[in-house]
Amino acid sequence: xxxxxxxxxxxxxxRGLLWGGLAAGGSAIAGTAAGQSVHSxxxxxxxxxxxxxxAHLAAHGSMITVGDVDNERNxxxxxxxxxxxxxxxxxxxxxxxxxxxxxxxxxDKEIEIAPGIMFPAWTYNGRVPGPALRATEGEHLRxxxxxxxxxxxSMHFHGIHAARMDGVPGAGLIDPGEEFVYEFDARxxxxxxxxxxxxxxxxxxxxxxxxxxxxxxxxARHPExxxxxxxxxxxxxxxxxxxxxxxxxxxxxxxxxxxxxVYAVNTVAHAYMKRPIRIVRNRPVRIYLANVVExxxxxxxxxxxxxxxxxxxxxxxxxxxxxxxxxTQVQAQRGILEFTYKDHETGLYMFHPHQSEFTELGxxxxxxxxxxxx
Ligand SMILES: [Cu+2]
Numbered sequence: 001x002x003x004x005x006x007x008x009x010x011x012x013x014x015r016g017l018l019w020g021g022l023a024a025g026g027s028a029i030a031g032t033a034a035g036q037s038v039h040s041x042x043x044x045x046x047x048x049x050x051x052x053x054x055a056h057l058a059a060h061g062s063m064i065t066v067g068d069v070d071n072e073r074n075x076x077x078x079x080x081x082x083x084x085x086x087x088x089x090x091x092x093x094x095x096x097x098x099x100x101x102x103x104x105x106x107x108d109k110e111i112e113i114a115p116g117i118m119f120p121a122w123t124y125n126g127r128v129p130g131p132a133l134r135a136t137e138g139e140h141l142r143x144x145x146x147x148x149x150x151x152x153x154s155m156h157f158h159g160i161h162a163a164r165m166d167g168v169p170g171a172g173l174i175d176p177g178e179e180f181v182y183e184f185d186a187r188x189x190x191x192x193x194x195x196x197x198x199x200x201x202x203x204x205x206x207x208x209x210x211x212x213x214x215x216x217x218x219x220a221r222h223p224e225x226x227x228x229x230x231x232x233x234x235x236x237x238x239x240x241x242x243x244x245x246x247x248x249x250x251x252x253x254x255x256x257x258x259x260x261x262v263y264a265v266n267t268v269a270h271a272y273m274k275r276p277i278r279i280v281r282n283r284p285v286r287i288y289l290a291n292v293v294e295x296x297x298x299x300x301x302x303x304x305x306x307x308x309x310x311x312x313x314x315x316x317x318x319x320x321x322x323x324x325x326x327x328t329q330v331q332a333q334r335g336i337l338e339f340t341y342k343d344h345e346t347g348l349y350m351f352h353p354h355q356s357e358f359t360e361l362g363x364x365x366x367x368x369x370x371x372x373x374x
Contacts, residue, residue, distance in 0.1 A: 078272065169197075189216060191335055310327050
C-alpha cells in the first residue's frame with residue numbers, strides 16, 4: 001500500500017496530508033518514462049514529453065505524489081488529453097451550412113486520480129474531463145447524448161441556445177437509458193464549457209461531468225482581424241504554428257466531506273510534474289483553460305519566468321489582459337492564454353495556481369522548453 005493510500009485510509013485532514021517527497025519517490029517516478037507518443041488532434045507537433053523525467057526536478061524541492069497512476073486502466077492519459085480535441089463528424093446541410101455532430105455517453109467509472117487513490121467518477125465518454133469539443137463559429141451543432149450511467153444526467157452548454165436545449169431539469173435532463181439530442185448554432189466563438197446540470201448540481205459537476213467546449217472564430221466574419229482568427233482556427237497553417245493545450249483545473253472530494261483532497265489540471269495529480277509538457281522554444285503557445293473546481297471559491301494559473309496575454313472567455317480577438325503572469329478563475333470561468341518562450345533559455349518552467357495548498361495537493365506542472373522536437 002502506498003503512503004498516499006495509507007493516508008487516505010487514515011482520513012487525515014487534507015491539510016495534514018503528507019505527499020511523498022521527490023527524493024523518496026525518485027525510482028517510482030522514473031517508472032513513468034515508458035515512451036508514449038502523444039496524440040495531437042490538430043496536427044501541431046507539440047506534445048507532452050515522453051522522455052524520462054529530468055533528474056534535476058529534485059532541485060525544485062517539490063513535494064509530489066509517489067508512484068504512478070495506471071493510465072491504461074483509467075482509459076485516458078493526461079499527456080494525451082492535453083492535445084486531444086474532439087471534432088466530431090461533419091456533413092453539409094441542405095442550405096450549405098456545416099453540420100457537426102458529437103456523440104457523448106455518460107458512464108459511471110472508477111478512476112485513479114493519484115497513485116492508489118480511486119475516485120468513483122461519473123464521466124462523459126469515460127474520461128475526466130470529458131472530451132474537449134471543438135467546432136467553428138457559425139456551424140450547426142448536434143450533440144447526441146446517451147445516458148448509460150446510474151443517475152439522471154444532462155449536458156448544459158455555456159453558449160447561445162433555446163431554453164429547451166439548456167440541459168436543465170425539464171429540458172434535456174435524461175434518465176439512465178435515455179437519449180437526447182441538443183441542437184444549436186456554434187456561437188459565440190470562444191473558450192467555453194459544458195457540464196451536467198442535474199441536481200444536486202455540485203455533486204454532479206464534481207463527480208467529473210464537465211469538459212471544454214471551444215468554438216473557433218470564422219475568419220470570414222472578422223475581416224479586421226482575419227489573421228488572428230485564422231491562427232485560432234483548427235486545421236489552418238496559421239493554427240498549426242501554435243502549440244495548443246486543453247487544460248481543465250479540477251479537484252476531487254475523495255471522502256465526500258465537501259472539501260477536496262486532490263487537485264489537478266486534467267485530473268491526475270502532478271501528472272505534468274512527472275511528464276512535463278514539451279514545447280518548442282520558438283513557437284507560440286496557446287492554452288485553453290477552464291476552472292471547474294467545486295467547494296473552493298477560486299482557482300488560478302501562474303506561469304513561471306514569463307508573462308502571457310489573456311482572452312477572458314476567449315470571446316475576443318484582442319487580449320482582455322496583457323502581460324500578466326497570474327489570472328484567477330471562479331468555477332466555470334475560462335479563458336485563453338497566449339505566450340512564448342522564444343527569448344528564454346531551454347529548460348523546465350513551472351505552472352501552478354497561486355493557492356499554494358492546491359499545488360501541494362496535486363495541481364502543479366512543468367513545461368519542458370526545448371529547441372526542437374526530435
Ligand atoms: Cu449528472
